[in-house]
Amino acid sequence: MATTNDVMIRPIAGENGADPTVLSVEDVHKSFGMHKVLNGISLRICRAETLAVLGRSGTGKSVLLRLIIGLEQPDSGSICIQGKDLATLSLDQMGEVRLKMGFLFQHAALYDSLTVAQNVAFPLQHHRRDMSKSDRQDRVEQLLAEVGMEKASQKMPSDISGGMQKRVGLARALALSPEILLLDEPTAGLDPISSGEIDELVLKLQKEHQMASIVVTHDLHSAKTISNRLALLDKGKVVIEGTFEELKQSNIGFVKDFLKQT
Amino acid sequence: MSDPAITATNSNQSASINGDTQSMARPFIAIGQTVTDFFAWFGELGVFSWRVLRATFTPPFEGREFLRQLDEIGSKSFPLVALAGAAVGAVLSMEARSSLTRFGAKSLLPSAIVYSVIQEMGPIITGLVVSGRVGAGIGAELASMKVTEQIDAIEASAINPYRLLATTRILACILMLPLLTLAADGCGVLMGWLTQTVIEPVSLRQFIDRGFSGATFNDFLPPTFKTAVFGLIVGLIACFQGMRTRGGAEGVGRAATNSVVLSSLFVILADVVLVKFILVVFP
Numbered sequence: 001m002a003t004t005n006d007v008m009i010r011p012i013a014g015e016n017g018a019d020p021t022v023l024s025v026e027d028v029h030k031s032f033g034m035h036k037v038l039n040g041i042s043l044r045i046c047r048a049e050t051l052a053v054l055g056r057s058g059t060g061k062s063v064l065l066r067l068i069i070g071l072e073q074p075d076s077g078s079i080c081i082q083g084k085d086l087a088t089l090s091l092d093q094m095g096e097v098r099l100k101m102g103f104l105f106q107h108a109a110l111y112d113s114l115t116v117a118q119n120v121a122f123p124l125q126h127h128r129r130d131m132s133k134s135d136r137q138d139r140v141e142q143l144l145a146e147v148g149m150e151k152a153s154q155k156m157p158s159d160i161s162g163g164m165q166k167r168v169g170l171a172r173a174l175a176l177s178p179e180i181l182l183l184d185e186p187t188a189g190l191d192p193i194s195s196g197e198i199d200e201l202v203l204k205l206q207k208e209h210q211m212a213s214i215v216v217t218h219d220l221h222s223a224k225t226i227s228n229r230l231a232l233l234d235k236g237k238v239v240i241e242g243t244f245e246e247l248k249q250s251n252i253g254f255v256k257d258f259l260k261q262t
Numbered sequence: 263m264s265d266p267a268i269t270a271t272n273s274n275q276s277a278s279i280n281g282d283t284q285s286m287a288r289p290f291i292a293i294g295q296t297v298t299d300f301f302a303w304f305g306e307l308g309v310f311s312w313r314v315l316r317a318t319f320t321p322p323f324e325g326r327e328f329l330r331q332l333d334e335i336g337s338k339s340f341p342l343v344a345l346a347g348a349a350v351g352a353v354l355s356m357e358a359r360s361s362l363t364r365f366g367a368k369s370l371l372p373s374a375i376v377y378s379v380i381q382e383m384g385p386i387i388t389g390l391v392v393s394g395r396v397g398a399g400i401g402a403e404l405a406s407m408k409v410t411e412q413i414d415a416i417e418a419s420a421i422n423p424y425r426l427l428a429t430t431r432i433l434a435c436i437l438m439l440p441l442l443t444l445a446a447d448g449c450g451v452l453m454g455w456l457t458q459t460v461i462e463p464v465s466l467r468q469f470i471d472r473g474f475s476g477a478t479f480n481d482f483l484p485p486t487f488k489t490a491v492f493g494l495i496v497g498l499i500a501c502f503q504g505m506r507t508r509g510g511a512e513g514v515g516r517a518a519t520n521s522v523v524l525s526s527l528f529v530i531l532a533d534v535v536l537v538k539f540i541l542v543v544f545p
């Protein structure tokens with residue numbers, strides 16, 4: 001178990017001694033105007049590993065994901081994806097790095113003028129221009145089948161429920177076979193049954209695709225189910241990082257309170 | 263030892279002076295904020311324009327989205343623009359007839375209609391109609407995409423949103439405005455002739471011959487092509503307002519309103535400058 005006093009980065013040796021780290025966040029600070037959101041956050045994630053980032057609303061969990069995908073820039077600190085520091089990349093290089101990542105937005109962010117199938121096909125149309133129309137169609141059908149949405153392929157996003165939109169968002173995030181998956185509140189606003197289904201889906205996809213994932217959530221049950229490690233944020237910092245059992249044994253007041261309340 | 267009553271009075275006086283100073287400074291602070299916002303807006307527009315320009319000249323090109331925008335901006339604006347042009351032609355015909363008859367220059371009526379419509383009324387009416395219909399549409403659509411994180415999703419998919427959303431719309435506006443202007447001009451002249459024919463029958467051929475007698479390409483091409491600049495203004499401002507939106511439904515409404523108001527304002531200002539430019543370059 002790591003705490004703020006004991007830096008939480010714990011490299012895990014990979015096969016043949018190679019560094020298995022695919023994503024590292026080192027001492028990142030981010031403010032919006034006078035409001036400091038992230039205050040020196042550091043995290044590391046390895047291949048096929050899932051890290052759940054927990055914390056109260058407004059502690060910068062979603063901002064952390066936006067920094068990793070490059071939608072925001074940190075004020076200081078570094079974010080490295082497979083050893084490449086995002087701050088040093090050109091726009092084109094940043095595009096190449098983004099292709100290795102899939103992002104599920106909190107409200108799915110489906111393109112409302114496109115059907116479900118067109119939403120999933122969208123990244124393929126732009127980045128797999130050599131792919132034939134029938135191959136693309138097959139790939140879309142396969143992705144929709146993976147998330148159990150094959151029957152809704154011709155529906156518009158406004159015609160499906162929130163949980164279904166998240167499934168489609170997940171299929172779209174997986175379209176380019178990313179190596180890193182970023183999930184922003186995958187179960188927020190869903191009923192317990194839909195939440196459970198999304199959790200099972202994420203677990204199944206992780207097992208099949210062996211991706212590194214970061215899941216931002218409020219839902220401790222979901223975090224416990226789908227992640228290997230949990231990181232608890234407070235006031236823009238990681239208060240504690242470890243397995244659920246390690247968090248449970250912590251003596252830190254905030255950790256105890258958080259676990260008790262959730 | 264100080265008298266508590268005097269201390270309280272001094273304290274009250276000091277608070278009152280501070281309050282007066284603050285209320286006196288308030289208008290200056292507001293003016294300062296407005297001036298800052300004004301320059302910040304132009305600064306942001308400059309950065310946005312540079313990003314769009316860079317995206318325009320770097321592959322891949324979004325041909326399919328561009329064609330969709332040509333249809334959305336061009337074909338779908340045609341009925342409104344044609345109607346506005348026709349209305350202007352009819353009104354001009356009636357107004358000019360009464361004025362020219364008063365000065366004994368009724369024979370100049372076809373020329374007055376043709377020149378007025380093609381040189382000024384057609385282009386400016388098209389610019390304003392398109393800024394209303396297309397400016398509001400683009401502003402609201404992009405603002406809605408912004409607040410629902412759809413633009414972020416495009417960027418997160420390693421697709422340049424400036425290329426996909428802004429460049430395609432701005433280029434479509436630039437290309438379609440002159441074509442729509444030709445449609446407005448045609449409808450204006452035709453309706454001008456019809457209105458005159460109702461009062462005093464004249465053949466269309468005769469009307470056209472008289473209207474265009476002595477005209478050169480310099481009289482008609484520059485006013486038509488100046489609308490490409492109107493297209494640039496409408497497209498650029500609507501995309502900029504849409505893509506910088508913050509907030510929810512209120513932000514979307516504000517973006518749509520600002521797109522129309524600002525693009526109409528800049529179209530009118532650009533018209534003044536372009537008319538002077540055309541008069542100097544094509545005397």
